[in-house]
Amino acid sequence: MVRARPEAGRDVSVVRMEDVAKLAGVSMKSVSNVIHNYAHVSVGMRTRVQQAIDELGYRPNVLGRRLVTGRTGMLTLAFSDVSLPYFSELARVVSSEAGRRGYRLLLEQTDGTLEGERAVVSSSESGLVDGVIFQPSIMSTIEIAQHRQDDPLVLLGEGAAPLSVDHVMIDNTGAAEDATSHLISSGRRRIGFVGQEDIKQSATSSQRLIGYQQALERAGIRVDSSLLMASHAISSQDAAVAVSRALDRGVKFDGLVCRDDLAAIGALRALQERGLSVPGDVAVIGWDNIAMAACTYPSLSTVAPDTKQLAVVALDMLEERIAGYAGLGRHRLVDYALVLRESAP
């Protein structure tokens, strides 16, 4: 009744649907009906089958089901690095929301490498997942459009986004302008920008820098490139180094717009090491509203993207693609808020 499956060295007895059917003295169809709670099943059948299932400890093998339905119930979530707080918090939200819709999440890290990003966009296998949510770091629009398979795909973030592909982000330029304007309206006049990449600037940093510049210009403040404190990598340490160096060079500023909360935390540290007070001497504003932003001392004012909405919109679009929608790429903005805490009240 129960077959031994000699598989990769294991020799595990596996109960199959047929075994259940035999034990219950019914057909596989009836077992399937019971498992899927098909409406038109007699009570006697249902109990008899359930009994056999329980007795054998039968668990349906998803692979068989998937092969025939063609659906896997899995989604890939891909970005550079889960250990970055913004991504881990995003993963939590997307995973929860995907779970509510009956999907499980496959995590894929690209390490921000071109190779890793290419692997996400053009997998050499098919059928693994029903769709992909991907926040590219360095891949170009053209490359994404070229390498793309026909697997349903939704892009996140400020990076490349071909017209043909769905895309969700917040208005980065606008938000950066808001953040900078907030500092200006609280009386700051020498406002620096911290944490953009020093070598090859990401689209994220570019857009935020543009908003920063626009706010300054609108307020009639001259943009001073000595106030741009580039960082070697996206990390608090590197941002701290950048701010320290600026201080060493004698650069004066009374406000800092940071590319993200990690950079802001690095800036906080660099300022405090010099005995500068935040926000007394320098107001600091971050980006992402990671959990830690509320717990630093002083706590961080920050741009808070609505990640819940981001996840919902992205999953909505992905599900439409999975269901067969084949129109042009939709490009949607989701909300953000300026969360004001101690570092820039």
Add this chain to the structure above:
Amino acid sequence: MVRARPEAGRDVSVVRMEDVAKLAGVSMKSVSNVIHNYAHVSVGMRTRVQQAIDELGYRPNVLGRRLVTGRTGMLTLAFSDVSLPYFSELARVVSSEAGRRGYRLLLEQTDGTLEGERAVVSSSESGLVDGVIFQPSIMSTIEIAQHRQDDPLVLLGEGAAPLSVDHVMIDNTGAAEDATSHLISSGRRRIGFVGQEDIKQSATSSQRLIGYQQALERAGIRVDSSLLMASHAISSQDAAVAVSRALDRGVKFDGLVCRDDLAAIGALRALQERGLSVPGDVAVIGWDNIAMAACTYPSLSTVAPDTKQLAVVALDMLEERIAGYAGLGRHRLVDYALVLRESAP
């Protein structure tokens, strides 16, 4: 040649191995041989097949392959919440190490609920993943042992661990003793403990508290329960509240051992709000060595588990189970180090 597959509303043409075989004028076996780089394939065959693959843009469907091999190449990594820094950093390490071994990682969050943890241990479906790595938060040893399916399973962390199941952790009691002893040897005498759960204490907190107590007793210091600052949840905010309350009550201390780095960061904030200096007035030591621990001001001394080793050992054991090993549970300790930074030099 290429079939249209009417699937869930989609109508996507899918290239199958048979299509490639037909176009190349060979059998499916030959196509399969080429795909798997089977050694004994003539050059002519190889190029002819490869040409057909390229021409059709054929990508093998993993579901078909998996159904016959019985292996999915996927592992589940399960714990309460990816957005907690320790878990997200662990996920990064495990994901990388799993990737090196040819596995992809399915992320499962339990939210620390019994329901979520039960779902991990006793899935109603089989065949989804080849194995499970799971860090339980609240499930009891007995329940894990009972609910366990025969899917390969490795447990992480200080929680429940039945004898029958593989398990990896660091020596929590020892590490807590080391951390506490470090504070004692730097002259601290009134040392508090911060961040254990206030309602139902986790195994993690218990073990760390035991080590803390042992170190004090060994040094001939009386354990003072007013120095135990329980926290409502595992978060910086709650730890900050706990420390603030203790300060309000007039509790005096010159050192704090924290359940984890989040608690330590909360403690830092609570102390700084009162104008207390760290480590001048109070030395603080955390646990986990999350990335942020190096960037706080002052930076955090902390217990650093060797998560790389943890991942390697866990995956080694899991792969042995997957390969068929069916012996008793192995319980292994991995290394940790005391990383000394500014908060407790």
Add this chain to the structure above:
DNA sequence: GTGAAAGCGCTAACAA
């Protein structure tokens, strides 16, 4: 070295 064919475990169209 290559081809033919029998499944892997399940679903669903069609019959009864």
Add this chain to the structure above:
DNA sequence: TTGTTAGCGCTTTCAC
């Protein structure tokens, strides 16, 4: 309401 059966796309003996 339940049973029969033909695949889903691939791997893998076993012949040739």
